[in-house]
Amino acid sequence: MRHYLIFILLLNLCINCTAQDFDWKSNTSPSYVELIEFYKKCAKENKSVELYNMGNSDAGIPIYLCIYNGAGDSLKTFQKARKSTTLLVNNAIHAGEPDGVNASAMWLLNLMHQKSNTNDPLIAIIPAYNVGGMLNRNSTSRANQDGPEVYGFRGSARNYDLNRDFIKMDAQNTFTFAKIFHTLDPDVFVDTHVSNGADYTYTLTYISSMKERMAPSIKEITYEALLPELNQKLALYPYVELKGRTPEDGIVAFNDLPRYAMGYANLFNAISFTVETHMLKPFPERVLSTYDFINELHLWLKLNSKKVELAREHAFLFHKQQEYFKFNYTLSSVADSILFKGYKATYPVHPVTQLPRLNYDRNQRYERFIPYYNTHFPKDSIRIPDFYIIKGSELEVINRLQQNEVAMERIIKGSAWLDRNYFRDVEIKSFQSYNKPYEGHFKHHTIEVDSKLILGGVSEGDYVISTQQNKRLFICSVLEPLAEDSYFSWNFFDSYLQQKEYFSSYVFIDKIAEILEKNPSLKQIYEEKKKNNQEFRESETLQLNFIYEHSAYFEPSYMKLPILKFFKAK
Ligand SMILES: [Zn+2]
Known part of the structure; x- marks a missing residue:
């Protein structure tokens, strides 16, 4: 509550501050107060923009949802979202990775300058989801990241990684997310992040849902229509999850379990992506790549909304017809091959540790095919x-x-x-x-x-x-x-x-003759066990436990x- 009051106070103080003039292309990312102020201003100034307080976060401060191309009031807008095609973009689930925060704001400004067509897909943006993390601003918790100057923290107000919380729902944020998600029933979902890990040439990598868990219609439209087209327009690359120490050993397809945002969205047949910009690329460059991704995705969705709607309809039908639920997906050892543009890994001795250290030499670029482990069963x-x-x-x-x-x-x-x-x-x-x-x-x-x-x-x-x-x-x-x-x-x-209940041997032993007498098949198993198992034969405890567990006295x-x-x- 205290946080909430301070937040409202700051928001009021900021009513005429410069959020609208925030330099989204610079090496800075706004505070939560500045960000929400920006969205409030956009909603006030443009009739195509709506902003809703969707519920609480662990920090006691609301999570907002911005809608572009809605229907003017919440009921009609959410009805429209369910009926028509909707793209949902979630930002700052890891508040130290705010590329999508800036990119989405820039994107909204751009959309506001375009003519809005009511038949276009509805766009929904969560400006910043991990509100507690956004409030915990610092410049050090992303040790390997090139900007912005100040950013939030990965953990939520209660120190949960919200991107593991979609099933267990420990955080209040996740309850609010479920409300947002099911109110909109998005057709396409994007969760924006910044990577950790190896160094390579690509600024933006993406994770799409594990194809084996997808319904065939969603798999087809994602892998055979959407991604090839996006790949033509953008320098995209699949997420570089290493098989070994460096990319030369190969990369593996991510298993997006339901605990993750995109894995969760996939359970409802939303075409889902996690975008991961590369932490060593400068912040403004990363923001632009994230911007390009969501922008191109939206342009594609505009032209293909009917196909997406149909693919989702087929997907729901497909799952309803499946007799078996498959799980425990495991990576196959059979690898595909994929062209990779990387930097040569070298191992010079470090003067302090006196040990060879991994170094990606940016002056030694290479292009080669590497193994791509992208099949799960x-x-x-x-x-x-x-x-x-x-x-x-x-x-x-x-x-x-x-x-x-x-x-x-x-x-x-x-x-x-x-x-x-x-x-x-x-x-x-x-x-x-x-x-x-x-x-x-x-x-x-x-x-x-x-x-x-x-x-x-x-x-x-x-x-x-x-x-x-x-x-x-x-x-x-x-x-x-x-x-x-x-x-x-x-x-x-x-x-x-x-x-919850147990027995005392000296009391229970007086009942066993009667129990066995009333249950001849139990008596037979018991006698055989006694005959064949020496340990059982010589232990009163084992014998009494066996009879107890198979008697009416044992708690069901x-x-x-x-x-x-x-x-x-x-
Ligand atoms: Zn992340």
Whole structure:
């Protein structure tokens, strides 16, 4: 709240300041107050520009959305966005990388000087998303970056990397983003960044979504229509993610998991890009490359909006027809080949360390084909149920699903769901967890699950989620525990991983004869185990545990996720 008041105060003081005259082409990037002031002024002066406060950030200060070519008021504008073609540009998710902040402002100024056509794609710009990071201004946190003079910090107000937060949604910013994203339903999405890593000649590299996760229609329009055309106009290059120490060893295609902005957008069939300008190129040059990218993308979208709309329609249909959800995409060792314009890597001895150091010699340029590892294959898949059922008590998960506009039905008294008999449960058989926190979580991995057919189990207040909806890919990505960014992996169901009740051996031992007598098949397994397993035979604890775990005394909730699956009879 304190931050918010200071912000409003500064904004009012700035009403007539020089934000509009900000030199966007210089080696400077505006503060958040200056930036929002600029957008407010644009919205005031130009009827094609609208600015909306879309909700809070972790810093307690709003995240804004600028719309160009809207319909004049929020309701109509957002309706128009959903119906027509929309390009969404997100800036400063890493506030130390503000190239898109300047580029988008310059782009808006340019658009304002053009004649706006109401049939053109609607343009949506998040001026700066990581508001907390924008307020944390400094000149040192981007140790390897050439400008601007002052910039924000990568972490949010609560020190989250917002570009890992799209599924777990720890930050308030992410709730606001989900609102922006689903209100607009963008067809094309761009997230602007500055790279780290190797030195090479290209100013701008791009990441497009992993092609194997895309629906065929989106893959085709992205890789066979859009990118070849952009490549003709701009000196584009795929993101240089190194396979080894230098680019000569090859580059790899990025696996844009749903936790990342573009991976998240891809779950909703938006054509998604991350643009990465090169940190060692001067800031003004980087800003211009980002500007050119979004500008060319917009020009292409203007001419191809119908094709994009159709590709998205086909994509939603395609996903609804898939019987299996594929995940655990792994990079293939088979490489393609791609022409690379780089600088020779040399290893002179450094006078201080007395050790060879990596140096990219800008005087020794080369052009050669390098390996390009750009094929992933899914290691796992799972049959998609017709419905998922979530226990009504799982408010955190239900809230996140609702924020993502997943259609769901609350089971009320008299619902036919209460009379349905057979469901599949979801039991965690084993898992491992990282022993250091990653983005605020001790994330689980190497997960094994089991699923049994069970009788009943649905109650009033639970939620039923049909998988026959446009959010199908998102639903599977978060509810299938084995998926890389599942809610289970992000610790939302940890309370089910601990046993709550136990027994005292000296009391329980008096019950085991009766338990085994009533359950002959259990008795048979128990006797065989005793006969074949010496350790088991000689341990009272192991024997009692075995009988306890297979008896009615054992708690059914242990390791069982509060999720059921329902498959329609075929
Ligand atoms: Zn970044």
